[in-house]
Amino acid sequence: MKTPKLAYVVEDDPITSSITKLILRKSLACEKVQTYANGQRAFDHLSAALHNGTDLPDLIVLDLNMPLMDGWEFLDAFSCLHLPTSVCVFILTSSIHPDDIMKAAHYKEVHGYFSKPLDDHNVERMQRLFQTCGE
Amino acid sequence: MNQGSAEAELYQHLMTNTVIFDFLQTQVLDGLWYQDVQAPTHEHDWVSPTFWRTLGYEPDQVPAGPTPWRATMHPADLALAQLHLEACLQDPQHVYDHLLRCTHRDGSVVWLRGQGLLLHNEQGTPTRLLVALRNITKEKHAEAYAEEIANHYGLILSNQSVYIVKTDTRGDYTYANDIFYERFGYGQDIIGTSSLLSIIEEDRQKCLAMVMRCFEEPEVGHQVILRKLSSDNTVKSNHWELKGTLNEQGQVEEILCVGYDVTLLVENLQKSQHLLDVTSQQNIRLQNFAYIISHNIRSHSANLTSLVQLLTEAEDEEQHAMFLQMLQTSTQKLAETIVNLSDIVAVNSNVNKPKERRFLKAEIDRTLEALSVLIHQHKITMDVQVPADLAITVVPAYLDSILLNLISNAVKYRAPQRPAVIRLRTYQEPSFTVLEVQDNGLGIDMVKNRAKLFGMYKTFHDNEDARGVGLFITKNQIEAMQGSITVESEVGVGSTFKVYFNENA
Structure with missing residues (x-):
């Protein structure tokens, strides 16, 4: 089974961020997890990694409502980067607004929409979707 | 035979033969009433069989009694007949002609018209009265019906305030009914003037279009609602039905307009x-x-x-x-x-929280007082150009919260590299008092953030103590007072918030 090597958790709430990091490592057997408090920070690191040729993430777990650069803006910027390897992007949000779910479906970069909490059921679905990602 | 001899011959016949009299009294008249004017008991009076037939009695069914005909006659009309008789006795010129209501055998009223002739004996003393009776019940009913109809439509027209107006093909008034004159304070001098110009400007195009349709399709009602200034200087909405009326050549000659007030409905x-x-x-x-x-x-x-x-x-x-x-x-x-x-x-x-009049300047001063430590600490220049006597109608607690939020935001997001200036000024717009809060602070990227600026838990600067509820609550409070808030901002230049306080709500 394929497991993530490097995951980005983009989330402004520190507690949610810590929890997500823990669960990714424990349940998804993620090797390394880096957390970022908003889209801007995650994007800055991602472009720097691309530029410097350091490790690129194969999984990004993205919140939607964040200051400075929110999830949507991150996705817009991300899609312009043209990464050499495939990255599996999951939205993990507490929003159940139908507009958000609809909007997410329009981004080809988004491989799954998850409503918090990240429970066993969601972890299982993440695992399954991650297997088919990049094929 | 010439006319004179014919008349003489007829009179000759009449003298010698009863056929003519019988024909007249049985076929033409509906009854005869022959009275002895000297016998107050009336026992010697006589009524013709035709009279009885008119009331539905065959000759063998006539009721018994000394004077049974009197029982069928309305007492008031009998009294009237007596008055006419007495008048005739007094004055030979008096015309005996009155209405006599009788009761038909089936109980209905039969209206008879009685015309009387007083007869005298050889000494010239009046002794008999001959009354010729004609049944006018049908005419009476027709008359009553016509009156009823006239009353009915009269009532409708006078109570419904229907406007009836006619114009010529150019749209100039040729006729208007009283209600139209009265309601719009017009005099007869409107005849010949333009009906179009009496309509408020915005509706004239609509009116013209409808008149054009009257030419295309006359004799069919074309409906339109038009507004017009009434005599009390208020604008009234009237529903009109326009029809073209044709002349003998089949061309539209006049426009007939029937309208009524629908102001209340439209409102x-x-x-x-x-x-x-x-x-x-x-x-x-x-x-x-x-x-x-x-x-x-x-x-x-x-x-x-x-x-x-x-x-x-x-x-x-x-x-x-x-x-x-x-x-x-x-x-x-x-x-x-x-x-x-x-x-x-x-x-x-609490959209309906009670509102009170507040002096805006005094409220701003109180807010600045509360923020005085921060303002002093960051060396912020406050430029308040608000008239001291400007009062606005607000929910006081909301105004406090709005001022505190906007001014403290301006303080919080000042630009560190230049001296901070916060400028407050007011101006009037129709129905609104506008308060402008302008700063020269960090500014917000409006291209990116316009849609979410007033959203909840949205923060725009990497500021640890930003809760992301301030502007959301501010917007809600302003909207709860039927006002609105707008913002213009540029990164590195500053932000201007405009609060519209609704003065009509």
Whole structure:
């Protein structure tokens, strides 16, 4: 089974961020997890990694409502980067607004929409979707 | 035979033969009443069989009694007949002619017209009265019916305030009814003037279009609502039906316009439309609000669920303690969120909080007083150009909160590299007093953030103590007072917030 090597958790709430990091490592057997408090920070690191040729993430777990650069803006910027390897992007949000779910479906970069909490059921679905990602 | 001899011959016949008299009294008249004017008992009076037939009695069915005909006659009319007789006795010139109501055998009223001739004996003393009776019941009924119809339509026309107007083909008045003159304060001098110009300007095109259709399709009603200034200087909406009337050559000769006042109807329609708009807006707000609540509560409850799970699976004491600490923080945050939400619910559910007149300048001064330490500490220049006597109608607590929020935001997001200036000024717009709060601070990227500026939990600067509820609450409070808020901002230049206080609501 394929497991993530490097995951980005983009989330402004520190507690949610810590929890997500823990669960990714424990349940998804993620090797390394880096957390970022908003889209801007995650994007800055991602472009720097691309530029410097350091490790690129194969999984990004993205919140939607964040200051400075929110999830949507991150996705817009991300899609312009043209990464050499495939990255599996999951939205993990507490929003159940139908507009958000609809909007997410329009981004080809988004491989799954998850409503918090990240429970066993969601972890299982993440695992399954991650297997088919990049094929 | 010439005319004179014919007349003589007829009179000769009449003298010698009763055929003619019989024909007249049985076929032409509906009864004869022959009275002895000297016998007050009337026992010697006589009525003809035709009279009885008129009342539905065959000769062998005539009621018994000394004077049975009198029983069929209306007492008041009998008295009237007596008066006419006496008048004739007094004055030979008096015309004996009156109405006599009789009761038909079936109980209905038969109206007879009696015309009398007083007969004298050889001494010239009046002795007999011959009354010729004609049944005019049908005419009476027709007359009553016509009167009823006239009353009916008269009532309708006078009570319904229907305008009836005619114009020539150029649209100049040729006729108007009284109600039209009265309601719009016109005199006869409007005849010959343009009906189009009496309509308010915005509706003239609509009116013209309808008149054109009268030419295309005359004799069919074309309906339109037009507004017009009434004599009390209010604008009235009138519903009109326009029809072209044709002359003998089949060309439109006149436009007939029948109209009535629908001002109340139109006003109510506009009111309900407004209400519908307000309700739809409120509905959208409430729905968004429901999503916001669900989002905010959910984000914390999700953390709690996960933490409890992690706590049960904790591998050592250290992890256990860490999760417990996180659990504590999460419950605290949930409690804070609930407090924030209840603030917002309070604003949203108390749309009808009582408003009071407040002097804006005095309220601003109080807010600056409360922020004086911060203002002094950051060396901020305050430039307040608000007239001291300017009063606005507000929910006082909301005004406090709005001023505190906008001014403290301007302080919080000042640009560190230049001396901060916050400028407050007011001006009037139709129905609104506008307060402008302008700063030269960091500014907000409006291209990116316009849509979310007033959203909940949106923060735009990397500021640790930004809660992301301030502008959301401010907007809700302003909207609860039927006002609005707008913003112009540029990164590195500053922001200008404009608060529109509704002075009509």
